[in-house]
Amino acid sequence: KQEVTQIPAALSVPEGENLVLNCSFTDSAIYNLQWFRQDPGKGLTSLLLIQSSQREQTSGRLNASLDKSSGRSTLYIAASQPGDSATYLCAVFSGNTGKLIFGQGTTLQVKP
Amino acid sequence: EAQVTQNPRYLITVTGKKLTVTCSQNMNHEYMSWYRQDPGLGLRQIYYSMNVEVTDKGDVPEGYKVSRKEKRNFPLILESPSPNQTSLYFCASSFDPGTNEQFFGPGTRLTVL
Numbered sequence: 213k214q215e216v217t218q219i220p221a222a223l224s225v226p227e228g229e230n231l232v233l234n235c236s237f238t239d240s241a242i243y244n245l246q247w248f249r250q251d252p253g254k255g256l257t258s259l260l261l262i263q264s265s266q267r268e269q270t271s272g273r274l275n276a277s278l279d280k281s282s283g284r285s286t287l288y289i290a291a292s293q294p295g296d297s298a299t300y301l302c303a304v305f306s307g308n309t310g311k312l313i314f315g316q317g318t319t320l321q322v323k324p
Numbered sequence: 325e326a327q328v329t330q331n332p333r334y335l336i337t338v339t340g341k342k343l344t345v346t347c348s349q350n351m352n353h354e355y356m357s358w359y360r361q362d363p364g365l366g367l368r369q370i371y372y373s374m375n376v377e378v379t380d381k382g383d384v385p386e387g388y389k390v391s392r393k394e395k396r397n398f399p400l401i402l403e404s405p406s407p408n409q410t411s412l413y414f415c416a417s418s419f420d421p422g423t424n425e426q427f428f429g430p431g432t433r434l435t436v437l
Contacts, residue, residue, distance in 0.1 A: 243421070243422040243423070244421075244422065244423070246425055246426065248428075254430070254431070255414060255428045255429060255430045255431050256414065256416075256428040257428075258425045258426065258427065258428075261424070261425040263423065301366075301367070303367075305421050305422065305426075307421075307422045310372055310374060310380055310421070311369050311372070311382055311383065312357065312359075312369060312416075312421065312426060313369075313383075314359075314366050314367040314368075315366065316366045317366065
């Protein structure tokens with residue numbers, strides 16, 4: 213059974229720092245991995261989607277990497293801003309099951 | 325505007341009173357899915373549908389029903405709600421989840437007394 217783990221559960225950094233969020237999964241038979249952002253009481257906003265054949269994807273200050281064989285992904289946020297404060301979720305999609313499995317999330321606080 | 329909509333956004337009901345949460349998307353997506361989010365348990369998939377008339381169970385389907393009679397709509401039905409179904413519910417859709425991102429609705433906060 214696929215399990216997705218995110219470390220750390222919470223992170224507090226000063227504004228301007230570069231930071232890395234981690235995501236690991238137990239079954240490497242995935243089609244893709246998606247990173248989301250969730251603000252308190254809000255829905256999920258898709259940030260980046262990495263296909264299983266890709267190594268990384270970039271969008272603005274965000275860079276996500278995928279090492280499928282080791283079951284790991286990282287989300288790199290450059291020059292963090294207070295507006296980046298939110299919960300970040302990773303999720304893996306298994307085409308064999310049609311299911312999207314989420315990690316518990318990392319709650320990020322960026323202090324001015 | 326491309327979006328996934330859910331109604332109602334907030335609902336307080338009593339045990340045993342049947343309810344339906346609607347989900348609609350305007351992106352002509354084939355795939356739709358329902359999730360629930362609970363503190364400490366995260367997001368868990370309830371049901372999904374790869375296309376019209378095809379639905380499958382997710383990880384927590386007990387107590388829920390779905391139907392997919394047309395591409396744009398995927399309602400979630402609670403025939404006899406119980407307090408353990410109090411949760412935040414999200415609907416999502418994708419053209420092809422194997423290659424495309426999933427888009428999420430704004431969420432429905434359900435309280436069952």
